[in-house]
Amino acid sequence: MRSGRREEWLTSVGIxxxxxTTKMIVSRLRIARMSSTFALPRYAIVERLIQYESPVITTPLIQDQIDELAIGEWVREQYLVANISPQDVMSGAVIFTGESAGKSNAAPFLQQIAEDSGAFVVATAGSDLEAVLAAKGSGAEAYSRESKDIIVNVDIGGGTANAAYCYRGNVIHTVTYHVGGRLIRLEPDGCVTYVAPALEPWLRMNSFHLREGERCTYDDLRAIAAALSRSLLSGLSGAQGLPNGRDPAVELLRIGREKSRHKAPPIYTRLMVSGGIGQWFYAKEASPRSLHEVTVHGDMGPLLASALRESCDQMGIITAVPSQTVRATVLGAGMQSTEVSGSTVYVEDDILPLRNVPIIQLPPLDRTRTYEQWMATFGTFFEQAAKWYGGPSGSIASGEQRSQEMGIALPALQHLSYKAFDKLAEQLAAQFRTHCLHVETLVLVCEQDMAKALGHRLRLLLQGHPKLVCIDQIRVTHGDYVDIGLPVQDRAIPVMVKTLAF
Known part of the structure; x- marks a missing residue:
């Protein structure tokens, strides 16, 4: 932001x-200063205009790897159509989601495309983080804040169904299943060209015999789509409200079942469906009645969407309409605002600068809970942080020795006694040791002036791992990213807060 200006427009791109599928959005963001002249600068997005929405294209692959040349050329073409250049882009994000995130050339290509496209936040979104992003983009998170109900948004694309349960504006649970439109691919005559290996155990358990090179009928495919929809809804609901209880076959579809104990999902009141299947789910067109209508994209996507809609009706599941479906996971923008942390900060040697540190926000402490009750919720949030931002809970994945950074935001705490402060530090250290040993650098962001004392106490409790940065007088929210620069005048630290706007 240039000094002396109260507001400014930014160009932002999301890929x-x-x-x-692959898609891109160009947005114009109006950023206004919300603080007074005598306070630390604080900015917010006050208006967002969609300047350009790209066509949704099939993600180009070569021998099951991302076609870097094709996507790079496509992005350049979209910039030309949108009449922008990389120099115009002041914020934004590029992410690889679903099975694309697992391609061996994803990580280096992700960095390259971000460097070529402007000032970007970059992320390879695992299934849990993808569910969170989709819940924000679909409007489920905002809907839950207004309705005070638990809303589950399930984002269904080509390979996965990423579900996020939202309550009072926060994601409280995530789960992902191998359910998607392109798990089965076929020709208009019914010839099966692909069956995803992840789907085969479920097919066998349900006595479906589907093999590549063979033909299936419309009735066969419809039966598979109906059973797959029922399994998904069973997994999302647990055994609650289901006439025959939980479908045992759904466990064969759940991603991550081998790594951790699965928690029962919360009881939700409304279901949102986003992603490519969501677009079909809410379409007014009649359900596909023939293989030719089903295979318009060479897969079973339209039939899966109609089967899911019918299953919701049969089970009495109340649905809500999202604000975005196929583009729900596109990160529309990364709003960047610079703030200055207080002088009482704690920073270990040779850590700074840091870039793109993801933030998870601890719940606020309200009058309905004591400090002890509030700190008892930390385990859930640290477990989510470990899943969303960087790998396995409590250990480094086999063969993975990369540096990992994670940020935890602490809300403002009133009347914090020394005893409560000490207990807070102990709980933070205990939860870190339980869930986040893979993290190499931990950033604590405090709203109030307590960073230096908290850093020194945690250093004693954690005994050298991880490296610590504690900054204060900075306000961030869940899902933000922060850049932390080198100290100014040996004390103040510039912090760039990047709020992903959808």
């Missing part, structure tokens, strides 16, 4: 390279 999502998914399992089956």
């Amino acid at each position: 999502d390279v998914g399992t089956s």
